[in-house]
Amino acid sequence: MTPNNYDEALRELQQWLDKLQSGEMNLQEMKQAMKRSAELIRYCREELRKTQSEMDDLLESLDGNQ
Amino acid sequence: METYSLHELNTHIRQVIDLNFGESVWIQAEISKANFSRGHCYLELVDKEEDSHSLNIRAKASAVIWKTTIAGWKKRHGLDPSFIADGTEIRIRVKVDFHELYGLKLMIDEIDPAFTLGKLAMQRQEVIRRLQEMQLLDRNSRLQLPPVIQRIAIISSKTAAGFKDFLSHLTDNAWGYTFRLSLFPAAMQGQNTGPEVSAQLMRIAEHASRFDAIVIIRGGGSPTDLMAFDQLELCEAVAQAPLPVLTGIGHDIDQPVIELVAHSPQKTPTAVADFVLMHNATFEGSISQIGEQLSRIGRKRLENEHLSIERTSRLLAAAGQARIQKASHVLREYARRLRQSLQWQTASLEQQLAALEKQQALLDPDTVLKRGFSITTWQHKPLGPDNMPPPGAIIHTSVHHGEVKSRVENTTQNDTE
Numbered sequence: 001m002t003p004n005n006y007d008e009a010l011r012e013l014q015q016w017l018d019k020l021q022s023g024e025m026n027l028q029e030m031k032q033a034m035k036r037s038a039e040l041i042r043y044c045r046e047e048l049r050k051t052q053s054e055m056d057d058l059l060e061s062l063d064g065n066q
Numbered sequence: 067m068e069t070y071s072l073h074e075l076n077t078h079i080r081q082v083i084d085l086n087f088g089e090s091v092w093i094q095a096e097i098s099k100a101n102f103s104r105g106h107c108y109l110e111l112v113d114k115e116e117d118s119h120s121l122n123i124r125a126k127a128s129a130v131i132w133k134t135t136i137a138g139w140k141k142r143h144g145l146d147p148s149f150i151a152d153g154t155e156i157r158i159r160v161k162v163d164f165h166e167l168y169g170l171k172l173m174i175d176e177i178d179p180a181f182t183l184g185k186l187a188m189q190r191q192e193v194i195r196r197l198q199e200m201q202l203l204d205r206n207s208r209l210q211l212p213p214v215i216q217r218i219a220i221i222s223s224k225t226a227a228g229f230k231d232f233l234s235h236l237t238d239n240a241w242g243y244t245f246r247l248s249l250f251p252a253a254m255q256g257q258n259t260g261p262e263v264s265a266q267l268m269r270i271a272e273h274a275s276r277f278d279a280i281v282i283i284r285g286g287g288s289p290t291d292l293m294a295f296d297q298l299e300l301c302e303a304v305a306q307a308p309l310p311v312l313t314g315i316g317h318d319i320d321q322p323v324i325e326l327v328a329h330s331p332q333k334t335p336t337a338v339a340d341f342v343l344m345h346n347a348t349f350e351g352s353i354s355q356i357g358e359q360l361s362r363i364g365r366k367r368l369e370n371e372h373l374s375i376e377r378t379s380r381l382l383a384a385a386g387q388a389r390i391q392k393a394s395h396v397l398r399e400y401a402r403r404l405r406q407s408l409q410w411q412t413a414s415l416e417q418q419l420a421a422l423e424k425q426q427a428l429l430d431p432d433t434v435l436k437r438g439f440s441i442t443t444w445q446h447k448p449l450g451p452d453n454m455p456p457p458g459a460i461i462h463t464s465v466h467h468g469e470v471k472s473r474v475e476n477t478t479q480n481d482t483e
Contacts, residue, residue, distance in 0.1 A: 006415075013422055020429040024450070026443050027464050030431040037426050044419050048412055055408050059401055 003040065006047045013040040076166035083170075087162040090175060095127075096155045100257075105133035107150055111172065129160065129172040143179040148256050149186065149293055157181035186293060193298045193323050202305035206329045209310045212278045213349045215342050217246045219270045219277045219309070221263055222335075223254040228285035228316060232335035239343050241350070248277070254284035254315075259294030264303040274308040279342075282324070283314040283335040295322035304328055314338035435466040454479070 003009035016037040019025060025033060070078075095111035102108075113125035131150070139145045159176035197203050222229040229249075236245060250270060252262035263282065270280055282304070294300060295315055301323050304311050310329035314337055315322065325331035332338045427433065431441065441448060442463040444455040455461050455474045463470040 010418075010422075013426075017422060017425050017429065020426070023448060026446055026448060027431055027441055030429075034426065034430055037422075041419060041423050041426065044415075048415055048419070052408075052412050055405070059405050 003043055006044055006051075009040045009043050009047070013037050013044070016040070073166055076164070080164045080166060083162055083164045090159045090161045092157060092159050092178070093172075094155070094157045094181075095125075097150060097152060098123075098126075099152060100150050102147070105136070107131040107136060107147065109150070109174075127170065127172050129158075129174050131174045135175055139177055139179075143177070145177065145179055145182075146255070148259075149182060151257055151293065153189075154182070154293075155185040186296070190296045190323055193296055193301060194326065196298055197301055197305065197323070197327060200302070202302060203326055205305045206307060206311050206327055209308075209329060211310050211329070211345065214346050215278045216244070216346075217248075217277045218342070219248050219250055219280045221250045221252050221266045221270075221280065221282045222284060224249065224251055226254050226283070226285045228254075228283045228314065228335035231285075232281070232283050232314065232339050235336045235339035236342060239339075241343065241347055243343065243346055245342075255294075257294075260297040260300045263294070264300050267303040267307055271308050277309055279329075280307055280309050280311045281314070281338055281342075282311060282328075283338060285316060285335075292322045295324040297323075300324065301327050312338050312341060431464075432466075435464065438466070440465045440470075451479070 003012060016033045020030060020033050020037070095113055097109055098112040099110040100107060107130065109129040109131070111127050111129050112123050115122045115124040136147050140147070157178035158174045160172040160174050163171050163173050165171065194203075220229070220232070222232070233247070236247075250266040252266045253259050254263075267280070270277065292315065304313075304324055305327040311327075312330045312332065313324055313328045314332045314335040315324065316334050321331075330341060332341050435441070440463050442461055443449065444453055444459060444461045447453045449455070449461070454477050457474050457476055459474045461472050461474060463472065
């Protein structure tokens, strides 16, 4: 399930990590948690990259208009 | 002693006179009274003796100039009979005539025109001196003509050729100017000229506000005909007129005294008309000149406004440019800061994410098991204070390479927990 936005993804990631750290999960659960948190990390990385690129484009267009 | 009759006496006197005055004689005398009757002129001649106080008449005689003699003088000397006026000193040739019934009479048969005219010139000088004494010479000329002369009081004779010339010249003008003309008729030659012109000047003075100027005009004439215009009384009246007096009385050589006291003396009536027309035309010209000046000023003003607007717009453009430059500088600065803060932000996010990633990697169960750790569960849950298996229970332990199934013998709980 794709998160709605970066913040939400980050919040969920934190929750999974907290759970993983608590040691209250069995192996299956841990594997699922890892999979989900990896997904979330990818999503966040991608969001960061996209934002960076959009910002660069935006700033470039501002520079061009001056 | 023998007694004669009056007739005998007068006859004797006549015989004595005839005997002694066979030839005419030249005499010098002053005309004290002159009367014209049917073309003849009857005079009373006097001879005055000047003492320190007054003039005393010391001789008197009646004289006559026949019509034919007057006509002869006009023809030969250009003398107009108008010079025969009270107060004129003359040098004349007389034939002494005595009639038993009419008494002594001097028959004037010749005149010395040079003497008479010389006397007239002297009289003229005297009049000028008197006018100067009374400070009247430039009184009328100091009056200001109105910018436009339209209402004119004319002193002239209705029948004078000069008057008609003046009228036609003035009304028939190229500019189409119109005038309001009022004629104050007066004799323009002869003895009555002076008194009549003076009287009309008085009349006009009473209604001075109705007129712009007074014009005195007459046709041509002989020099002696102008004598009236040398008279002190007339010249005084002209000088004291409340309106500027323009004259056109026509003369050849000698300037009559009236021209010395008038505001604007012109030679002829048509010259007066020209003067009036030019005066008005000058005003009209100055008006249109003012109009031109105004339009020139207006054009200049517009030009200046135009220049000033251009200058202002150039300044505005420059100011705008500077403003834009400044604003763009500010924007560039904002953009720089934006980029910087974005970089900081993403760097911090990346850092955060990297930390989480690292944490996640550490938590990976595979990694944990590889390092020799194991996970033991009872009833699918990791063992913990709340999930302790009783003795005999089966527990599962996950290790890196497999799973260990065990039966619990005994459980103990740490006190520290």
